[in-house]
Amino acid sequence: MTVIQNMQRFSTAILQRSQLGRDFSGLRIFRLPLMKKAPAACSITIYTFFLFFILFVAAAFISFFCFSSRFIFLVNNSERKAVPISENHRKTPRPIVVPLNCSARNLTQTCPGNYPTTFDTDLAWKPVCPDYFRWIHEDLKPWKTTGISRDMVERAKRSAHFRLVIVKGKVYIEKYKKSIQTRDVFTIWGILQLLRRYPGKLLDLELTFDCNDRPVIRSGDHRGPNSTSPPPLFRYCGDRWTLDVVFPDWSFWGWPEINMKPWGNLLKDLKEGNNRTKWMEREPYAYWKGNPLVAETRRDLLTCNVSDVQDWNARLFVQDWMLESQQGYKQSDVSNQCTHRYKIYIEGWAWSVSEKYILACDSVTLMVKPRYYDFFMRSLQPVHHYWPIKDNDKCRSIKFAVDWGNSHKQKAQAIGKAASDFIQEELKMDYVYDYMFHLLNEYAKLLRFKPTIPEGAVEVCSETVACSAEGVEKKFMMESLVNSPSVTSPCALPPPYDPPVLGALLRKKANSIKQVERWENRYWENLNQQH
Numbered sequence: 348m349t350v351i352q353n354m355q356r357f358s359t360a361i362l363q364r365s366q367l368g369r370d371f372s373g374l375r376i377f378r379l380p381l382m383k384k385a386p387a388a389c390s391i392t393i394y395t396f397f398l399f400f401i402l403f404v405a406a407a408f409i410s411f412f413c414f415s416s417r418f419i420f421l422v423n424n425s426e427r428k429a430v431p432i433s434e435n436h437r438k439t440p441r442p443i444v445v446p447l448n449c450s451a452r453n454l455t456q457t458c459p460g461n462y463p464t465t466f467d468t469d470l471a472w473k474p475v476c477p478d479y480f481r482w483i484h485e486d487l488k489p490w491k492t493t494g495i496s497r498d499m500v501e502r503a504k505r506s507a508h509f510r511l512v513i514v515k516g517k518v519y520i521e522k523y524k525k526s527i528q529t530r531d532v533f534t535i536w537g538i539l540q541l542l543r544r545y546p547g548k549l550l551d552l553e554l555t556f557d558c559n560d561r562p563v564i565r566s567g568d569h570r571g572p573n574s575t576s577p578p579p580l581f582r583y584c585g586d587r588w589t590l591d592v593v594f595p596d597w598s599f600w601g602w603p604e605i606n607m608k609p610w611g612n613l614l615k616d617l618k619e620g621n622n623r624t625k626w627m628e629r630e631p632y633a634y635w636k637g638n639p640l641v642a643e644t645r646r647d648l649l650t651c652n653v654s655d656v657q658d659w660n661a662r663l664f665v666q667d668w669m670l671e672s673q674q675g676y677k678q679s680d681v682s683n684q685c686t687h688r689y690k691i692y693i694e695g696w697a698w699s700v701s702e703k704y705i706l707a708c709d710s711v712t713l714m715v716k717p718r719y720y721d722f723f724m725r726s727l728q729p730v731h732h733y734w735p736i737k738d739n740d741k742c743r744s745i746k747f748a749v750d751w752g753n754s755h756k757q758k759a760q761a762i763g764k765a766a767s768d769f770i771q772e773e774l775k776m777d778y779v780y781d782y783m784f785h786l787l788n789e790y791a792k793l794l795r796f797k798p799t800i801p802e803g804a805v806e807v808c809s810e811t812v813a814c815s816a817e818g819v820e821k822k823f824m825m826e827s828l829v830n831s832p833s834v835t836s837p838c839a840l841p842p843p844y845d846p847p848v849l850g851a852l853l854r855k856k857a858n859s860i861k862q863v864e865r866w867e868n869r870y871w872e873n874l875n876q877q878h
Contacts, residue, residue: 465547601823
C-alpha cells in the first residue's frame with residue numbers, strides 16, 4: 348500500500364471516528380480519488396495539503412458548533428430540562444458580597460451608599476411559588492376594585508406602631524408607639540433584608556403596621572351601602588371576621604427576649620433534632636410546653652395532664668421564661684424537643700409563633716381548633732399535615748388521637764413527615780422573602796396616590812438598625828443579615844383561587860375534620876360499651 352493510500356485512509360478514519368463524523372454519519376464523507384500517475388514528491392505534497400485542509404475545516408466546524416449556542420438547565424418541580432439559549436442571552440450574574448459598614452467613621456449612623464440600588468437577576472429560572480402564596484390575592488381582595496387611597500392608609504394608623512415608606516428603593520419609618528419587646532425592630536429589620544435581597548425591585552409604597560397579636564379591622568364594620576372602605580393594616584395574623592393583611596412575623600429574624608434563633612439557622616437545627624430520635628423511638632405521648640397564663644384555653648389544656656387518677660396520653664409542661672433566662676435557656680431549645688411522637692399546638696392570646704417549630708418536628712401535630720391564621724397555615728390540610736383536636740373537649744380528643752396514631756403508626760408517621768417536609772421545603776427563608784416581596788408589590792399596585800416621605804419619618808437601613816445594637820439582638824441581626832443581592836428572581840406568583848376551587852378546598856378541609864370527629868365519637872362509644 349502506498350504512502351498516499353495510507354494518508355487517505357488515515358484522514359478518512361479521523362473524520363469517521365470524530366464527533367463530527369458521528370454527528371454527520373448519514374452524510375457522504377469526502378474521499379480523495381487515488382492518482383495513478385504522479386511523481387511521489389508531488390503526490391505527497393498534494394495529499395498533505397488536502398489532509399490539513401480537511402482537518403482545518405473540521406476544527407472550524409466543531410468550534411462553531413460548540414460556541415454558537417449554549418445550554419442552561421431549568422429546574423422544574425418534576426423534571427430537569429436543557430433549553431438552548433442564544434448568544435445574547437443575559438448570563439447569570441455573579442453574587443457580590445456587601446457587608447455592613449459599621450466602621451468607626453460612620454459615627455453619625457447614616458446609610459452608606461455602597462449597597463447596589465439595582466441588581467440584574469437570572470430570569471431563566473423562575474419556579475412557581477408554593478400554593479399558600481395564593482392567599483395574597485385573598486388578603487388584598489377588599490381593595491381590588493376600589494384601590495387604596497391615602498385616606499384609607501391614614502385611618503389605618505389608629506392602632507399602628509409604625510408607618511413604612513419605600514421611595515426609590517430607600518426605607519423610611521415614622522414611629523407612632525413602641526411595640527411589645529423588639530417586635531417592631533425585627534419586623535423592620537426583616538423588610539430591610541428583603542430590600543438587600545432584591546434591590547431596586549420593590550415598588551414605591553406606604554403602609555402601616557400593627558405589631559400586636561389580635562386583628563382589629565372587623566369586616567362587619569365595612570359592609571353595607573353607607574360603610575367606608577376598610578383601612579389596610581398589616582399584622583402577623585388574621586381570622587375569618589377581620590380584614591388585616593397578614594405578614595411574616597418578627598421571629599423569622601430572631602426573638603432575642605427568649606433566645607430564639609433566626610429561622611434560617613433554627614430550621615437546620617430542627618432537621619438535626621429530628622434525626623437524633625426516630626419517630627418509632629420517641630415517647631408515645633402528646634407533648635406541650637408553653638406559657639398557660641396568656642389564655643384560658645391553655646389553662647384548660649393543663650387539665651389534660653397525666654395524674655394519679657387519669658392518663659389522657661398528654662405530657663404537659665409549664666414554660667417559666669424568667670427561670671429560663673436565669674439558666675441560659677438550656678431547657679427551651681426547640682430543636683431538642685422533638686422527642687415525642689405527638690406535639691400539641693394551641694393558640695395563646697392569638698396565633699402562636701410556636702406553630703412552625705412544632706410542625707417542623709416530624710411529630711404528628713395535634714392542632715387544637717384554631718381561630719387565627721398566619722400567612723402560611725391556611726394551605727395546611729387536616730389528616731395530611733396535622734391532626735385536628737376539639738377545643739371544647741381537649742382531653743378526650745387528645746387521648747383518641749394518640750391511641751389512633753399508636754395503632755396506625757405508618758399513617759401517623761406520614762402525617763408528621765408531610766408537615767416537616769412542608770416546613771423544610773416551602774417555608775425556608777427564600778420563600779419567606781418571596782412572600783414578602785409579592786405581598787408588598789401587589790399591595791403597592793393598589794395604591795391610588797404617590798407615596799411620599801412623611802415629615803416625621805427617618806431613613807433607615809441595615810447599618811442604622813444593627814450597628815448600634817448590642818448583645819443577642821446584634822448577634823441575631825448578623826446571623827440573619829442578607830450579605831448580597833439574590834442572583835435569581837423571586838418565584839412566580841400563582842394566580843388567585845377561582846371561587847369554585849377555593850370553595851372546594853375549604854369544603855375538603857371541613858369534611859376531613861368532620862371525618863375525624865366521627866372516628867372519635869365511635870371510639871368513645873365503643874369504649875363506653877366495653878365498660
